[in-house]
Amino acid sequence: MKVVIELKQVCKTYNHKDMVVNNLNLHIKAGELVVLVGESGCGKTTTMKMINRLEESSSGSIFIDGKDIRGVDPIELRRNIGYVIQRVGLFPHLTVGQNIGIVPRLTKKDPAKIAKKTIELLDMVDLKHENYLNRFPNELSGGEEQRVGVARALANDPDIVLMDEPFSSLDPITRGQLQNELLKLQEELHKTIVFVTHDINEAIKIGDKIAVMQNGKIMQYDTPEKILKKPSNRFIENFVGQDRLWKTPDMLRARDIMKKDYVRIGMNRPLAHAVELMREKNCEALVVVSSSGNNPDYMKGMVGRRQINKECDHDVRMKAIMRTDVITVQPDTPLNEVLQLREKHKLRFIPVVEEGITMGIISEPSILNVLTEIIPESEGF
Amino acid sequence: MGDFFQYVAGHLDLILEKTGQHVGLAFSAVGLACLVGIPAGLLITRNKKLANAVINVANVMQTIPSLAMFALVIPLLGIGAKNAIFALFLYALLPITKNTYIGIKNVDPSVTEAAKGMGMSRAQILYKVEMPLAVAVIMGGVRIATVTGIGIATIATLIGAGGLGTLIYQGIGMVNLPMMFAGAIPAALLALLTDFILGLFEKKLTSKGISS
Numbered sequence A: 001m002k003v004v005i006e007l008k009q010v011c012k013t014y015n016h017k018d019m020v021v022n023n024l025n026l027h028i029k030a031g032e033l034v035v036l037v038g039e040s041g042c043g044k045t046t047t048m049k050m051i052n053r054l055e056e057s058s059s060g061s062i063f064i065d066g067k068d069i070r071g072v073d074p075i076e077l078r079r080n081i082g083y084v085i086q087r088v089g090l091f092p093h094l095t096v097g098q099n100i101g102i103v104p105r106l107t108k109k110d111p112a113k114i115a116k117k118t119i120e121l122l123d124m125v126d127l128k129h130e131n132y133l134n135r136f137p138n139e140l141s142g143g144e145e146q147r148v149g150v151a152r153a154l155a156n157d158p159d160i161v162l163m164d165e166p167f168s169s170l171d172p173i174t175r176g177q178l179q180n181e182l183l184k185l186q187e188e189l190h191k192t193i194v195f196v197t198h199d200i201n202e203a204i205k206i207g208d209k210i211a212v213m214q215n216g217k218i219m220q221y222d223t224p225e226k227i228l229k230k231p232s233n234r235f236i237e238n239f240v241g242q243d244r245l246w247k248t249p250d251m252l253r254a255r256d257i258m259k260k261d262y263v264r265i266g267m268n269r270p271l272a273h274a275v276e277l278m279r280e281k282n283c284e285a286l287v288v289v290s291s292s293g294n295n296p297d298y299m300k301g302m303v304g305r306r307q308i309n310k311e312c313d314h315d316v317r318m319k320a321i322m323r324t325d326v327i328t329v330q331p332d333t334p335l336n337e338v339l340q341l342r343e344k345h346k347l348r349f350i351p352v353v354e355e356g357i358t359m360g361i362i363s364e365p366s367i368l369n370v371l372t373e374i375i376p377e378s379e380g381f
Numbered sequence B: 001m002g003d004f005f006q007y008v009a010g011h012l013d014l015i016l017e018k019t020g021q022h023v024g025l026a027f028s029a030v031g032l033a034c035l036v037g038i039p040a041g042l043l044i045t046r047n048k049k050l051a052n053a054v055i056n057v058a059n060v061m062q063t064i065p066s067l068a069m070f071a072l073v074i075p076l077l078g079i080g081a082k083n084a085i086f087a088l089f090l091y092a093l094l095p096i097t098k099n100t101y102i103g104i105k106n107v108d109p110s111v112t113e114a115a116k117g118m119g120m121s122r123a124q125i126l127y128k129v130e131m132p133l134a135v136a137v138i139m140g141g142v143r144i145a146t147v148t149g150i151g152i153a154t155i156a157t158l159i160g161a162g163g164l165g166t167l168i169y170q171g172i173g174m175v176n177l178p179m180m181f182a183g184a185i186p187a188a189l190l191a192l193l194t195d196f197i198l199g200l201f202e203k204k205l206t207s208k209g210i211s212s
Helices: A044-051 A074-079 A096-106 A111-124 A142-153 A172-189 A200-206 A224-229 A234-240 A271-281 A305-310 A335-345 A364-380 B002-010 B012-044 B048-063 B066-077 B081-105 B109-117 B122-159 B165-173 B177-205
Strands: A005-014 A018-028 A033-037 A059-064 A081-085 A160-164 A192-197 A209-214 A217-222 A264-266 A285-289 A299-304 A350-354 A357-362
Touching: A005 A044, A018 A044, A018 A217, A033 A044, A033 A200, A044 A059, A044 A160, A044 A192, A074 A081, A081 A142, A081 B109, A096 A111, A096 A142, A111 A142, A142 A172, A172 A200, A192 A200, A200 A224, A209 A224, A209 A234, A217 A224, A217 A234, A224 A234, A264 A271, A271 A285, A271 A305, A285 A357, A299 A305, A299 A350, A335 A350, A335 A364, A357 A364, B002 B012, B002 B177, B012 B048, B012 B081, B012 B122, B012 B165, B012 B177, B048 B081, B066 B081, B066 B122, B081 B122, B109 B122, B122 B165, B122 B177, B165 B177
Parallel strands: A033 A192, A033 A209, A081 A160, A160 A192, A264 A285
Antiparallel strands: A005 A018, A005 A059, A209 A217, A285 A299, A350 A357
């Protein structure tokens, strides 16, 4: 059972003047992890808190599974929505086990079932229950505390989980671990998660979708890839960071690294032309395209220096000597696949082809360019 | 020293009676102060202005010299135990109300936010989260109030309320040192013992997760 969240023209004002959230529309699909990201004061936390009515919207409506939440008792609503906050907020006077079981106990669930569920949840967040069940929060590290926080949020089997900067106060290594574990958990559980952060890197890492917010409005709501590649305006571009794409190699596709101004030659051109072109453009390979038809870039094959050096007849046509068993990739082939292909077939040039049309070519320099952009960043880490 | 034990042996009934009166005065005053002060302390956590007003009034009560307080209550309640209990009650009110207020206010806001976000009602947050976390501070107030109350109760004899003070004042007046000590030593022991017992009680009420 999964749940859809919908915000329609939601506004939040304080004292009828400060617009914290301004006419916001957001549709969150069931089982999606949506990240609200923005600078402090952009309204992201307020937006999230309106979903479990910790804040009441000033106007507009919020629907969960088509039901207006204003018609639901806030206590009941919150018991069915998991809630994780930055400062964890574990109850210091209760043991880890009691902390996790508190909401189920309030709803008068069977104690034996609660105990079983608590153990399951602890194991799920990678804490050995025999070691942790009876410990108090002050005996835990920051990372362990937040693991318990996540387990507690899941205790009542909510379909929705709200997470308010849950990993922001952790050290980078622990933060990374917990992000990975959240992703792993999400693969199993498919909860509908609303995650608030100011950290765009975190948003890109974990979000199925990202809503970038500024001044109480959503500036762009899209997949991480689209946000990186097609920022809808200058603000997003700056927020994301212009060279941000290059720091996320797993998001790079063939089209991002290909050289668009490759050198092409018609299939009926003679060898002499090819030799001249190569010398003039200082390149190692030419893409042979059909000169007939509407689109001159329709790819027929390739010629490299090897084919050309074998020939003595300067009048021989390209179509006679070109290689036609060329391995090509699609524009959206991921970088790692391109690199694997290159390695496996010892390729020096890989044309990027879409529906028979050459879009560009990937060569050694174009890959090197990408790598030099990535490496300084990885060294600094 | 021998005189003292002789006096105690000879007047055991009197000493026990006075001790009983003393305990009665101090404990009923602190008991009443708990009944009023703890709810008052909880109530004023909702409103800062009210909190300041209540704590200021209680502070003023505390500054009135104890003998003067007994005297001031005479027109209201006359002399006797009632007067003494009321005056002691006024003294006990400040530490209990103030500590309750501080105890609840000092609960980490992230804890109450988490509790609210998880779907606990206002009352559940109070009983299951705030009170257990504030219990040590509240009990601290009760301990101070009780020990102070036992001390001030020694002068309640001056308005005819009895208690161990009777032996002390009579002993001083008659230059009867054994009699004086027979009042003073039980009064001191009573204060120490009560503080010790309340301390044990406090420890029992406080979760291991916050005591260390």
